[in-house]
Amino acid sequence: MNIGPDKGKFITEIIAERKPEVMIELGGYVGYSAILFGDAVRRAGGKRYYSLELNPEYAAIANMLLDLAGLRDFVRIIVGRSDLSLHKLFDSGEVKQVEVLFIDHYKPAYTTDLKLCEQLGKIVPEVSVVIADNVLYPGNPPYLEYVRSTVEQKREAAKKGPERTYNREGIPDRTVQSFLGADATPQFDIIGNPNLIYESKLVKPETTRVSRIL
Numbered sequence: 001m002n003i004g005p006d007k008g009k010f011i012t013e014i015i016a017e018r019k020p021e022v023m024i025e026l027g028g029y030v031g032y033s034a035i036l037f038g039d040a041v042r043r044a045g046g047k048r049y050y051s052l053e054l055n056p057e058y059a060a061i062a063n064m065l066l067d068l069a070g071l072r073d074f075v076r077i078i079v080g081r082s083d084l085s086l087h088k089l090f091d092s093g094e095v096k097q098v099e100v101l102f103i104d105h106y107k108p109a110y111t112t113d114l115k116l117c118e119q120l121g122k123i124v125p126e127v128s129v130v131i132a133d134n135v136l137y138p139g140n141p142p143y144l145e146y147v148r149s150t151v152e153q154k155r156e157a158a159k160k161g162p163e164r165t166y167n168r169e170g171i172p173d174r175t176v177q178s179f180l181g182a183d184a185t186p187q188f189d190i191i192g193n194p195n196l197i198y199e200s201k202l203v204k205p206e207t208t209r210v211s212r213i214l
């Protein structure tokens with residue numbers, strides 16, 4: 001359920017290189033990634049780590065662990081749906097732009113939440129880095145397709161007008177059923193910004209399997 005040390009190392013290296021003032025994660029669970037990446041952002045001279053978590057019980061556990069880790073004043077956990085929390089963070093001026101965004105929550109919301117950041121003008125060329133977990137396994141074809149689309153393809157798709165649904169095509173059922181559930185819809189009209197061009201890189205984590213016991 002949590003990001004784990006291998007993928008975690010890859011992301012802490014990005015944090016050390018980009019030195020974001022502010023980093024946001026979507027999906028905090030009980031705080032593993034918030035502690036690992038919050039510490040990395042603080043060590044890189046940053047000001048704040050926001051962890052957006054739906055479940056208040058997970059958030060309470062994460063807050064206790066953040067306390068033990070000495071990060072309670074640095075990491076702010078925001079309880080609620082990520083789309084509502086993102087909108088509030090941007091609307092209040094608390095977060096001015098996306099520097100590093102780590103997406104690790106309800107799989108169908110990966111694309112709509114990214115598009116929400118885009119349409120609010122918070123994805124900034126040369127500044128924003130977006131890292132999404134589990135796009136290969138369990139898999140998130142709509143997200144991969146979106147970040148790999150050309151501007152022309154996105155402009156064509158945008159002609160259909162704003163969306164108020166999640167595209168769940170190709171996302172395994174069990175992940176669609178979890179968290180928000182199969183009937184959930186985004187809380188905003190989603191249009192994105194088709195004019196943004198992403199440089200998308202797929203990083204496959206190195207896996208080690210036990211093949212035999214001597």
Ligand SMILES: C[S@@+](CC[C@H](N)C(=O)[O-])C[C@H]1O[C@@H](n2cnc3c(N)ncnc32)[C@H](O)[C@@H]1O
Nearest residue numbers: 002003027029032033053054081082105106179
């Ligand atoms: C895979 S876990 C996150 C693991 C965490 N990033 C880590 O590495 O330690 C996914 C989390 O996303 C939360 N979540 C699911 N949908 C959400 C939503 N729409 N908004 C905010 N959090 C959500 C779940 O409650 C769950 O705790």
